[in-house]
Amino acid sequence: MGENEAKSPNTSLQGKKMAYQKVSADQSMSGRSQFLDGDDLQGTALDLEWDMEKELEEPGFDQFQLDSSENENQGHPESVDLNLDSIQPATSPKGRFQQLQEETDYFSHYTRSAPKSNRCNICHFLKIFCTATILFILGILIGYYAHTNCPSDASSSGTVDPQLYQEILKKIQAEDIKKSFRNFVELYKSEDDMEISKTIKTHWTALGLEDVQFVNYSVLLNLPGPWPSTVTLISSGQCFHPNGQPCSERARKDSSPDLLYSYAAYSAKGTLKAEVIDVSYGTADDLKRIKKVKNVTNHIALMKLGKLPLLYKISLLEQTGFGGVLLYIDPCDLPKTVNSNYDTFMVSLNPGGDPTTPGYPSVDGSFRQNQSNLTSLLVQPISASLVAKLISLPTAGTKSEICSPLELPHNEIRIVSMKVQTVTKFQTVTNVVGYVKGLASPDRYIIVGSHHHTVYSYNGQEWASSTAIITAFIQALMLRVKRGWRPDRTIVFCAWGGTTLGNIGSYEWGEDFKKILQKNVVAYVSLHSPVRGNSSLHPVASPSLQQLVVEKNKFNCDRRIQCPETNVSSVQIQGDADYFINHLGVPTVQFTYEDISALEGPSFLSEAAFPQHAIKIEEIDPFFNLHETIAKLSGEMILQIANEPVLPFNALDIALEVQNSLKGDRLSAHHLLAAASCLRESAELFQSEEMRPANDPKERAPIRVRMLNDILQDMEKSFLVRQVPPGFYRNILYHMDEKTSQFSILVEAWEHCNSLASNETLQGALSEVLNSINSAQVYFKVGLEVFESFLVAKT
Structure with missing residues (x-):
């Protein structure tokens, strides 16, 4: 007082x-x-x-x-x-x-x-001051030594550190991949699909992956019957199995699984006796030429695999009136890594998922349609040696410097009887799914997909190669996670089941969680069949990811002695990336090693699934150095997409891809070119006004970065068209193959227009492309307006 x-x-x-x-x-x-x-x-x-x-x-x-x-x-x-x-x-x-x-x-x-x-106040003040000083100094000392002793644990996941990526990737070793590969191949010989799935789950869990679990779906599978299918030459009465061996009781008893599994999954069943007509590759031009000289109704087409999607060619044969198809691969089209003398194979006519639940998941209570077969045609894959016997050649595919394609003589008539025996039954397809939860944005997912063995499929060594690579990356990643580091975004690892029969596991999982995935998936990294040859690296990526792929490949080339220039393209690929590209519009990337001859030959030969021992991985890559390269390239892409504050997607590259797809195209009307020009202007403005400032740490406001990333991850969704021919991608940013630079649906529509003398299909395709371009341009424009509104509100 x-x-x-x-x-x-x-x-x-x-x-x-x-x-x-x-x-x-x-x-x-x-x-x-x-x-x-x-x-x-x-x-x-x-x-x-x-x-x-x-x-x-x-x-x-x-x-x-x-x-x-x-x-x-x-x-x-x-x-x-x-x-x-x-x-x-x-x-x-x-x-x-x-x-x-x-x-x-x-x-x-x-x-x-x-x-x-x-005096009491002074003493009390001195006590408080001394205590605070001591605690302050003690806190500094504790923080200093904690930071010195554990620098990795204290690192922030929001800080981009390229050195951190390299430390993780250094743990990936070729010898470890080789060991895992051999273990998986041994499992293939002795275990069924469920046991292999359990082994993968146990291994991933032991490595530290979070919440690894099975995701099962009961689906309709089309499997071989108890006896092999047959082809009988009526003129001589000779009966042959698909591999060219004569039919006999002994051959039936001694028939290997390879003989049984030389079939077309989801083909029609039965017997058809008719004349064989050589349709070459079965293109629209081939069929138009044949229809001018012959009646093809209920006849049997002798068709080569390749050049166009098989489902599309089957649909053309149905429209033309054929009743059956003998499908084969010309030895002249095969890459050197495939033994042309052992050319039995299987194909699937399933566009994706369980045929009885198209567009929705096969879960308890779902309505199931009656779909025992997906085509009215009898389809049977046969060997080149059997084709040689049908056309009366002594041998097929003789080794010489000049390869002569197989062709049925025009003036000779061949009548055969084909018998297709398959059975359908419901089986469980298992996916193995685990994840590493993100720290800053756990609701954004980078999905990494491989595929594992299913008992009714070929490609035994390919799935082992795929699974060994994804396991090696998980092992390297979890070593760092156990030390306290986490990525910004969640990384989901998936081993899909039922891939060979039509990407069944990935389709069902995608349909099951479609609403979540549409909103949250940022990118898909595919490890499907990573090593098919040893001469050329073949990266395939969405247009928005191509620049990042080039940068990463160049960086890895600088560390290797021999690294030829690599062309990155957006083309259709096989495997489980299909659903994420065509139904979710997710940016996708895949690295594979191919033979140059395979890249130069007809496309879509990869639709054929060969027996396990037809392609020997260890002969192609004996030291597994190619596997290590694929694992590190894929791993670096995963880490950068998962951890960059701003998603490393390029909006302008999408606009440039659209313009390139219209360049020099006789189908490119003025309004298409004008729309593409507007899209480029909007993308350039978006790139300069929003993406470049966001890459500056001083302007990297969390709310602004989140808004920007939401726009970037959905850019490709504008290019998903409603209807496409069978086997074509709904995402029109992907071309048919390396040789095609135009929009695939426009190329097909032009051929269809020429064959039918009608432009209705062409006009529909042009409208789809125009709507996609306009939608993308509006998307970027609205994105800019959202940012402007945000800045005004903030001011």
């Missing part, structure tokens, strides 16, 4: 009537004044300027209670006698301070507390 009173003005106190409070104190209490010298007393008296008249009117009980409490703390509760009768009003002609000095009893009680309070 003294401090407050000291602030009151000190006017002339002489001649005023003063009122004083006198309190009788105990003898022991008055003795305490000896600890106060004259200076202290005078200083204390100066502090005690209060309105004495007010004090008389309102006796200060609070001050007494405070004094009493202080004395209790000192162990003398009995030293104060609160005798209220001793409080007497008094008047004095003397000054205020003079009167106070004369009243020694007053000072003995009142002046005691002020210097004690000052």
Whole structure:
């Protein structure tokens, strides 16, 4: 109270009537004044300027209670006698301070507390100051040594550190991939599909992957019958199996699984006796030429695999009126890595997923359609050696510098009877799924997909190669995660089941979680059949990812002695990326090693699935160095997409791809070119106004980055068209093959228009392309407006 009173003005106190409070104190209490010298007393008296008249009117009980409490703390509760009768009003002609000095009893009680309070306050302040200083210094020391001893654990996931990526990728070793590959191949020989799935799950869980689980779907599979299919030459009565061996009881008993599994999944079943007509590759031009000279109704087409999607060519044969197809691969089209003498294979006519639940998942309670076969044609793959016997050649595919394509003589008639035996049954297809949860954006997913063995499929070594690579990357990644680091976005690892029969596992999983995936999937990294040859790296990527692929490949080339220039393209690929490209519009990337001859030959030969021992991975890549390269390239893409604050997608490259697809095309009308030009302008503006500033750490506001990433991840969805010919991609940014630079649906529509003398299909395709371009242009424009509105609101 003294401090407050000291602030009151000190006017002339002489001649005023003063009122004083006198309190009788105990003898022991008055003795305490000896600890106060004259200076202290005078200083204390100066502090005690209060309105004495007010004090008389309102006796200060609070001050007494405070004094009493202080004395209790000192162990003398009995030293104060609160005798209220001793409080007497008094008047004095003397000054205020003079009167106070004369009243020694007053000072003995009142002046005691002020210097004690000052000393206590000083001591209390010193204690607090010393304690805070000690704690501050201790905190600095703890933080310093914690940061020094554990730098990796303290690293922020939001900080982009290329060196961190390289430290993770260094853990991927060719020898480890080779060991895993051999283990998986051994499992193929002895275990069924479920046991292999359990092995993968156990291995991934042991590596530390989170929440690894099975995702099962009961689906309709089309499988070979108990006996191989047959082809009988009516003129001679000779019966042959698909591999060219004569039919016999011994051959049936000794028939290997390879013979049984030389079939077309989901083909029609039955027997057909008819003339064989050579349709070459079965293109629209081939069929138009044949229809001019022959009636093809219910006849059997002899057709080569390649050049166009098989499903599309089958649909053309159905429209033309054929009743059956003998499908083969010309030895002249095969890459050197495939043994042309052992050319039995299988194909699938399934466009994707469970045929009984098209467009929705095969879960309990789902309505199932009656779809035992997906075509009215009898389709049977046969070997080139059987084709040679049908056309009366002594041998087929003889090894020479010049390869002569197989061709049925025009003037000869061949009548055969083909018998297709398959069975359909419901089986469980299993996916193995695990993840590493992201730290900053756990609701954004990068999906990494391989495929595992299904008991009714070929490609035994290809799936083992794919699974070994994804397992090697998981192992390297989890070593870092266990040390405290996590990516910004969640990485989901999937081993798909039922891939060979029509990407069944990935389609069902995608349909099951479609709503979540449409919103949250950022990118898909495919590891389907990573090593098919050893001469050329063949990266395939969405237009928005091509620049990043070029950068990563160049960086890896700088560290290798021999690294030829690599062309990155957006072309149709086989495997489980299909659903994510064509139904979700997700940016996708895949690295594979191919033979140059395979790239130069007809496209879509990869639709054929060969027996396990037809392609020997260890002969192609004996030291597994190619596997290591694929794993590191894919891994670096995964890490950068998962951890960059701004998604490394290029909006302008999409616009440039659209313009290139219309360049020099006779189908490119003026309105298409104008729309493509507007799209490029919008993409350039978006790139300069939003993407470049966001890449500056000083302008990298979290809300702005999140908005930008949401726009980037959905850019390709504008290019998903509603209807396409069978086997064509709905995502029109992907071309048919390396040789085709135009939009695939426009190329097909032009051929269809020429064959039918009608432009209805062409006009429909042009409208689809135009709508996609306009939609993308509006998408970028609206994105810019959203950012402008955000900045205005923020201002």
